[in-house]
Amino acid sequence: MPDHVEMFWWLAGYDKPHQEFATQEEASLAATDLLAAVSMRLMDNGYDHHDLREWMTRILFILFADDTGIWDRAAFHSYISLHTRQDGTDLGPRIEMIFEVLNTPPEKRQKNLDEDLRDLTYVNGDLFSNRLSIPVCDRETRDA
Numbered sequence: 001m002p003d004h005v006e007m008f009w010w011l012a013g014y015d016k017p018h019q020e021f022a023t024q025e026e027a028s029l030a031a032t033d034l035l036a037a038v039s040m041r042l043m044d045n046g047y048d049h050h051d052l053r054e055w056m057t058r059i060l061f062i063l064f065a066d067d068t069g070i071w072d073r074a075a076f077h078s079y080i081s082l083h084t085r086q087d088g089t090d091l092g093p094r095i096e097m098i099f100e101v102l103n104t105p106p107e108k109r110q111k112n113l114d115e116d117l118r119d120l121t122y123v124n125g126d127l128f129s130n131r132l133s134i135p136v137c138d139r140e141t142r143d144a
Contacts, residue, residue: 035056035059035060038056038059038141039052039056041140041141042055042135042137042141045135045136045138045141047133047135047136048133051132051133051135052135054130054132055132055135057127058099058127058128059095061123061127062076062098062102063076065121070121071119071120071121072119075116075119075120076098076120078116079094079098079116079117080094080095082116083114083116086139086142087138087139087142088137088138088139088140088141088142088143089137089138090137091135091137091141091142092134092135092136092137093134095135096132096134097117098117098120099128099132100128101113101117101118101120102120102121102122102123102127102128103122103123103128103129104122105122105124106118106122
């Protein structure tokens with residue numbers, strides 16, 4: 001994952017990475033900083049602490065899956081880039097939809113599901129089974 005830190009830049013509101021990293025450690029630290037900023041922004045906005053921990057765990061899994069070929073490379077990043085508003089106001093519901101899709105076997109998914117979501121691999125297990133409150137995001141959340 002550190003070799004592909006550019007996949008994390010959407011969390012900070014950037015279309016492309018603004019810096020190159022000399023080592024995997026630097027890339028990992030930058031990715032950690034980005035995730036921490038999003039986490040802090042959601043906490044500052046009053047998002048439930050328990051839900052936040054599970055939400056961040058899911059995001060980490062999704063980013064790992066995006067990078068390692070569990071599904072098409074950067075599918076999550078592409079979906080967020082193409083299907084969410086720049087102001088971030090629909091980010092929470094869109095990510096919740098991804099969680100729901102990942103928890104639904106392909107044969108039980110709606111036939112008219114967006115193609116970008118349909119191609120995501122079903123994750124069998126409990127990671128996506130709990131319903132979480134949907135975080136209310138904004139431009140600052142996206143730019144954190």
